[in-house]
Amino acid sequence: MTLRRLLTFLLFACTVHGASAAPASGDMAPDYLGRTLEDKEVAVSHYRGKVLVVSFWATWCPYCLKELPILEGIQQTAGTDKVQVIAINTENRDVFRKVSRALSKLTLGMSYDPGKKSATLYGVQGIPHLLIIGRDGRIQNVYRGYDESSLDGIVQSLNAAISMPVEAVNN
Template identity: 25%
Template sequence: MSQKKKRRLYIRTAILIILLAAVGYTLYANLNKDNQGKLSVGDKAPDFQLTDMQGNTHRLSDYKGKGVFLNFWGTYCPPCKSEMPYMDDVYKTYKNKGVEILAVNVGEANFIVNKFVKQYKLSFPILMDKDRDVQSVYGVDNLPHSVLIGPDGKVKKVIIGNENLTKNDFKGFMESIKP
């Protein structure tokens, strides 16, 4: 066998091994993705740092001792639009009772989010997750996605994409995480 043919054989073999490794890793990652980033009741909520619409920095750890209703949302999400007025109504009552709402917008421009906030007259902090890092850490796939965090920093409940929530549901959520 000539040197050229041997070299070609080695290169083709190396490329084949690299491709097989990539396919194997992809299969492994996809089979295990359901277990990555998913929070369960009783887990410690991961700390994060995000900036709100006014440029203020918020860390989950800043709210230690308070209940936190952490809501991931988008302006394009119909259930998000329907639940925002309920969230704002209960926030006005519960913010003085030790419960905070942190609404995390995932990946949208400030202009679009600001227009939405003005339209719905929202009074709770709107945090911007432009790079979707917090969304990833919390394992959020579908919107809306809410995580109820107790004063101890542990997850009390996870609510994913429900279109039928009422104002009373939100009151119940706030009561369940009130200190």
């Protein structure tokens, strides 16, 4: 085997073996959702029994900034007894601190992702990246690189997750 073929084989083997697949619909959601400004961990398990809408975003993403008020509207319309929106900022703590002050009137949950731990667990390769997690902790849908044209499908998915019978959640 030539050196070039050996290196190619090793690179491929390491990539395939070391790669973890992004969770998909039906999978249990990874628990970690980042940290608050007060350095408290945000976790899926804190919201069991509620539908979670999790959005990864950054200040440099115009669509993400446009989406935050929509996510706030979802939080307000559905009510915190049924739905919790968590917006995970993918930038550093200083940026998150500044933007949190600017967005302090929003009632949705906000966290940031030090070390990209949550982004890695959720297989985030780009933003916007949104997940709907059912009351049972399973991922219902994953939306990557979406725009306004995806909104109807997202709303349908959210309504389906909210209307899931309680006994299905407890099983």
